[in-house]
Amino acid sequence: MGNVADLAQCRRARPLLGTLVEIQARGAGAAEAVRTAFGQIEEIHRLMSRYEPASDIGRFNAAPVGWPIEMDVRTLAVLAVAAELQVASDGAFDCERSPAQSPSGCPGWTLEGAVLRKHRQVRLDLGGIAKGYAVDCAIEALRSFSLDYALVNAGGDMRHAGAAPARVALREPGSPARTAMMWQLDNAALASSSVGGLAPPPGAAPRIFSRREPLELPAAAGATVLAPSCMLADALTKVVLVCRAPRHPLLARYGACTLLYRDGKLRG
Incomplete structure (x- = not known):
């Protein structure tokens, strides 16, 4: 059996789901696996885009x-x-x-x-939850191939599969040039959401809404959630942010946890 360097590798990116989707695969049939995974994402985009x-x-x-x-x-x-x-x-x-x-x-x-x-x-x-589901579908497609490593990243919603984990950088909400922490993603999914999007200008309108109460969340507030599926990870970031609860009870119910939480308040 050859070493990791001998395995076929493929890395492609396409604009889908309102963001840039990148798929990486390593192993036998990597290029075909990536094409198949993109086909799954295109189907979800066709079905669920508003x-x-x-x-x-x-x-x-x-x-x-x-x-x-x-x-x-x-x-x-x-x-x-x-x-x-x-x-x-x-x-x-x-x-x-x-x-x-x-x-x-x-x-x-x-x-x-x-x-x-x-x-x-x-x-x-359906926005983010559909995006997370598309990532999950892509990973399931990649698992049908003999891959050592697979990673799907849809604008920060990502999921990994394979023997070799993925090392990912979690960015500071509202300041994507800064790395908040590094994480070893190992056969799991994570999603990040920020209230104002990437690098929000002062006074930016919130991108996360709820009927429960006026949010009044700072544009720099954000959260990253680790979960078994990307669909759950994305949805639960909204719960964490709206409730201002990085340890919300729903996280444990779905086997998830908050990796990163910022309330958006300035600190000295």
Whole structure:
């Protein structure tokens, strides 16, 4: 058996999911594995992008109240987790975009088998949780090949698989030129979210919303969560930030933990 240096390696990047997605693979059939993994991500982008009118989410957002919309099984899987997390977090995680308030407290949408139905004027944005799911799907595709190392990174949402761990740098929220800490990612996933995005200008509007309360979070606030799946890691960063709780009880429930948390306050 050859050493690591003898293994075929492939590293490619493409703009997808509203960010730059990079896939690295090392082992037999690495190039084919990377092509297959990108195919999985392209499918998730096609199904769940709110910017694509023909996507599952695009069709739902354009549909009138009460109209049943059939969904792909993969979209249903993400929506089921989103609904579960919304209830479990008491609304800290919420995939409704600019939701209309309901005086009766009824849900804005429900899953009925393979059908999604809206009950009031509401638009969905799966955003980060769909991005995390796409990373998970790409990793599953890479696992079908004989690889020693696989890493998928979608704008900071990443997951690793293989015998050799990945050494990753966690950036300071709001200041991406600074490294906050290094981490050995070993057959796990992590995701990072910051309230103002990368290097937010002073007074930048928050990119994370919740119906629970006015957030008033500083633009430099951010969190990185380690979890078994990238879909969970991404969603739980929002819970940590909205609740200002780096040790939120939901983390333990899903086998996750916070690696990095910044409340955005200036320190001397």
